[in-house]
Amino acid sequence: MNCVAPQTIAELVDAAGAAWPDELACVDGDRRVTFRELRDEVVRAAAALAASGLQKDEALALWGPNGLEWLTVSLGASYIGARVVPLNTRYRADEAADILCRSRARMLFTVNRFLGYDYLNALRSSTIELPHLREAVLLRGEGEGATSFGAFLGRAGSLPRTTVAGDDVSHIQYTSGTTGRAKGALLCHRAMVGTTRDWAANVELARGDRYLIVSPFFHISGHKTGVLACLTAGATMYPQPVFDPIVVMQRVQDERITVLPGPPTIYQTLLEHPRRADFDLSSLKLAVTGAASIPAVLIGRMFGELGFDR
Template identity: 45%
Template sequence: MPRLLADAAAKHRENLAVVDGDLRVSYRELADMVFRTARAYIASGVRPGDRVAVWAPNRIEFMLAMLGAQSAGACVVPINTRYRGQEAAVILGRSRASVLVFAGGFLGKDFSAMLRDAVAPEARPGETGPVPGLPALKTLVDITADSSAAHTLAWPDFLSRADQISPQQGAETAEAVAPEDVCDIMFTSGTTGVPKGVMSAHRQTVGVARVWATGAELSPADNYAIVNPFFHGFGYKAGMIAALEAGSTIYPLATFDVDQVLSLISAAGISVLPGAPTIFTSLLDHPRLPEFDLGSLRFAIAGAATVPESLFQRMRDELGFETVAQAYGLTECVVATQSRPNEDPAHVAETTGPAVPGIEIRVVDAEQKSVPVGQDGEILLRGDNVMLGYFEDEDATRAAIDSEGWFHTGDVGRLDEHGCLKITDRIKDMFIVGGFNVYPAEVENTLGAHPDVSESAVVGIPDARLGTVACAYVVPRRGARPTPEDIIAFCRTRLANFKVPSKVVLIDELPKNASGKIMKADLRGGTPTG
């Protein structure tokens, strides 16, 4: 990572690297700022192999905190900004992070207070450190503060520590970072149990970025609006690092606001805007969409969730993207497949593309035998950019990666005759209706073809006769007023009867996490009000 940044600074020098509000930073300036941050870490006692956690939204300080730590030889642990204190404390405790860089007050939350409140019951008498109960955590840094508070360094005060370390020592530390060193530990969301820390080496994080940048044909001419959170692989590796690899200009967005994004596209000439499907449906449904100049839009990937096939045509026709692609990945392998350049748009809508360079794919049945083309099975991945393993969890690593090196994703899909992958669903989301398997993504794709449906999510709900039936939560398109009966009738003409939702709930919006993924666990827990 430090080599990638140094090479980018040498190649692109005065080209804009980051535009964050009124702040405009060139590639040369960015490299200088990152390596100064690295020296501040070294002065704070961070040593190669230590863990540094970053709990902040998309902004240039997040980039400096992450890249600076990696240039000091540390391993970065990104934390979801929507997490509460207990969730963050679990990750900090399990990773034994020695430094936490956070954004105090983001979304109206006092991060440090939440953290202390969460671990206070575990605090032991006589324990030292800024957060009793987290003994490994030695330094707290608030990137939003101008002056130091109790137990916390303000960002300027933290950076001033760099003066204690010579530029030569900083350069030697950065040069000593090796491709096989652990670069980051990204903890999974924990929807199926305790979060696991996914470890990637520097060569893998850089490799993912290069694969994505090549597939997107990124260049220094691109203005890349990054809505996907930096704490997520999509915003981090396929976002921040891919842009730095290509010499593109990064426009970080701390939150997704439809008006802000549309205004930015018009004002800054944004050309690249990937994201979860909900980002694009929100743009499409904006009542003043025709008032904005979107002529600069060139490339988008709709990923990080199941994508309604009808969305791609609307993104081209109504938003004006020249190229709309799909990709498939997960925390353990951030980019596994990607649509090929100049692919037939109809084929792009149906598949996530072939395996990217360095990755192999198998689709297997319950006996781990490869299934024929066109048949559903579990997706297995193997290759350069599959994770090193789970941090300090050999049992979980062995359960996920078999003796031949295949990572078992838990996703269901099929390969077509071109070697392109279609995602059917998550194994854990599949439910059984009267003995028949139902994959929600298939039903959601059908709902997405309804002219009055903007978004949908399908879950299984208990049924006295069949055990489980489908329930669809539907967000109507702006101005439309479909009835549940209309939608069910529409599905009956397109789906087998056991797949047709028995219940349709019309709601204003679906519950989503910070990455834009629909939180189906919330839907299974009850019926949200519309």
Template identity: 45%
Template sequence: MTTTPAALQRAARSWPDGIAIVDGQWLPSTDPQLELTWAQFHDAVRTFAAALVASGIEAGDRVAIWSPNSFHWPIAALGVHYAGATLVPLNTRYTAGEAVEIVERSAARGLVVSGEFLGADHAAELLRDHRGKLPDLVIRVPLSGGSSTPDGAVDWDDFLGRQTDEALTEADRRAAAVSPDDISDILFTSGTTGKSKGVLATHRQTLNGSHGWGSNAGLHPGDRYLMVNPYFHTFGYKAGILPCVLFGVTMLPLAVYSPTEAMKLVSDERATVFPGAPTIFQTILDDPKRSDHDLSSLRIVITGASIVPVVLVQRLQNDLGVDTVITAYGLTEASGFVSTCTPDDDDETVANTCGRAFPGMEIKLSDVGEVLARGENVMVGYLDDPQATAETIDADGWLHTGDIGTLDEHGNLTITDRLKDMYICGGFNVYPAEIEQTLARLDGVTESAVVGVPDDRLGEVGRAYLTVHDGADLDEAKVIAFAKQHLANFKVPRSVVFVDQFPRNASGKILKRNLT
């Protein structure tokens, strides 16, 4: 399958009575939760697409979604594709001003936006303060209820009511006409080093990565996939929704992560697949009430980031009892898929590497050790930014990731740090990630970030910022003493700062530039 409409139609044919999605987050506890079979899910997507057609959305137009994980999101996203349009996911951590900026930069002609949720009403806020900058079509997703649809928006159910037989016919025609080389989505980067950039990906690029990811994880129609990764991110969308469509897996969305809610959903719905960022699993492993929940249904955990603490992988295997743990590496510019371990890899490979290149991808290192990637998952380029595109993808097609890494004799990639995070202490290159890996093993430390700070004698020295458990018996001297036991002297932080929380960007990455 090389387009998402074709993949969805195949799912409806292959598993018509299989459960596509289960979502009880928005219903009273006395009501049965929403369940859609793949046949019903296909019909829902088709209806949404027809309503877009009836609302004037043309093939090639862009439609943005600014809403948390719920059953509405995959219906809307695949409905956009089914109508021949391009999806623009918006980070739910954006402020209204940031969201409007992306809507304007992408020239979106439609916007799907959440109503009242966690004390905020994005639809009402946008229409009150930014109406002149919004597209004519604003679709409000009712989540918590209680508030009315603001002027200038159409409620979800009323919007779906716009579909007609003629519009359904046109939606089907557009779905069949979608090309593998059409742009499927524009995902905006997190902007850790400047203004975010819109990453252009085709249906072919997107689904190649999604299929490789799902195949590697051994996904099958009996799986039930706990979705705590936000849908606006590649981890929730391209490694979440789309693999479920490709392999007939049940989606279990969770809008607001907490270890309690995640463990309850695993237990209640017998989730088998649980991908997430390292911090997600850290909170579950450390939760004192973990033993109150039956997590035995989990068969596979997938985690990935630039850096995954080795000790975390070991605890997932030993403490959580998960049979298969996979680590992987990717970035938005490669649809989230560069390299991965496999279920057959030994524990040492999983704990210490990000595995080998995904099918259709190549990896090599530059002269300075930067990870370069080339192949079928690499983006078309950045939206309206040919200069940045040329700076990121060289003339030979290699994507410059900005990450520093190593490759072993088997092709296993290990990410050692970000190129920009490296500092030089006394003439030696220091990679903060190595120090952070070490500090992750210090009892009481929950997370760390190491940066280089100026030093008259050595040029730069390390400073470690730490968050710790309540009641942890740690001070600067103990942290430095621990580091000295495990690291060469030039790598040992010269100072330690304890913080309540880290500054983060909209994607949750620590903003090291804001620490010094």
């Protein structure tokens, strides 16, 4: 990557596209895109956001599972200086509406249904008014009263010139709200890319690593130490919408996954699963865990039985 460190997320995407143009950036279902192709899709999404009337320092919200469309919109916002507001996929309608209202989100990108919950219909039933919200776009599929993702991208023209600096806000990251009303933290471009660069170096994430992103994109561990870390190091992203141990072990085997971060319960679930021996997990190299106490015996089993070496 260029010796001049990126100061914004858009610069990071550009640098990754230039450094590793033909290497795999993301594998999502049947879609396999290179870093150059990802950069092109992100720029197209940025142009579509601008054509939709979104301005610098205005907010868009993302309420949906891990997937290529989610990260394309999120990264695209950085090119026009818009602020990304990730919404927890387990929010109910009033919880999401409260944050949409307080963040003054102009656009909402979501899905028809996830985890058995109909997001848009539930949101319409909320009593919280959303005077700033202009449009809902479905990341996948179609639905009444919402714009399809294809129609949204169809608006893209040339990308307008927008000055975005490292000190500009890139995300409004809301706290969990477990001890009170969720609070929005303003995260800046330079801090996001700089701390991600340090994190990737510390854990030795490397070009060619294959990173299964189980942490949800709405969480900082999903879109920062997941997506941004892969762009920083040249690793391939494998978005995982939900943690299902059989699906995860199958993907590890089929795609030769090398990086699998997550909370301790993920590793405990894999270790205790009755079908673990049916899968070849020998490609696993790097684990990063936290958010709960980690028994020493679990760490030992992760090295000894799951094959992690760091």
